[in-house]
Amino acid sequence: MKIKRQPSIAKLKKRAWGVFSRYVRLRDSWRTTGSLEYGECVSCNRTLPFSELDAGHFVPKKSGNYFSERGVNAQCRSCNRFHSGNPLEYRRELIRRYGEGVDLELEAEARQSVKFTQQGLLELIEHYKAAIKKLEEDK
Numbered sequence: 584m585k586i587k588r589q590p591s592i593a594k595l596k597k598r599a600w601g602v603f604s605r606y607v608r609l610r611d612s613w614r615t616t617g618s619l620e621y622g623e624c625v626s627c628n629r630t631l632p633f634s635e636l637d638a639g640h641f642v643p644k645k646s647g648n649y650f651s652e653r654g655v656n657a658q659c660r661s662c663n664r665f666h667s668g669n670p671l672e673y674r675r676e677l678i679r680r681y682g683e684g685v686d687l688e689l690e691a692e693a694r695q696s697v698k699f700t701q702q703g704l705l706e707l708i709e710h711y712k713a714a715i716k717k718l719e720e721d722k
Contacts, residue, residue: 647694651692
C-alpha cells in the first residue's frame with residue numbers, strides 16, 4: 584500500500600500562484616472593463632484579452648508580498664516582462680486605486696519575511712478557487 588505524500592512547499596507555492604494569478608487577472612478584468620474576457624494593464628492602460636495578461640508584482644516577488652492582493656495586479660506582458668513592471672506608472676495607478684501611501688505600505692510589506700507552510704498554501708489555494716468561482720458565477 585502506497586502512502587500519499589504531501590506535495591512540497593515549492594509545488595504548492597507554484598499551484599497557489601497559478602490560482603492567485605488567475606484570480607487577480609479576473610478581478611482586474613472585471614474592475615477595468617466590466618468583462619472577464621478583457622482587462623487593462625495597471626501600468627500602460629492597454630486593453631488586452633485575458634489570455635494576454637500577467638499578474639504583475641509592484642515590488643518584485645518578495646516573500647512578504649508574493650500573494651498581496653493590492654501589490655499584484657493585471658499587467659500586460661510587455662510592461663511586466665520587458666519593462667521591469669513599468670514601475671512609475673504602476674505606482675501612480677496603485678495610488679489612484681488604493682490611496683496615498685499604499686506604495687510605501689507595499690514596499691514595507693515586501694521587506695517582511697513570510698514562511699510558507701503546506702497547510703497555509705493549501706488554504707490559500709482553496710480561498711482563491713472559491714473567489715474565482717464567485718467571480719465567474721456573478722459576472
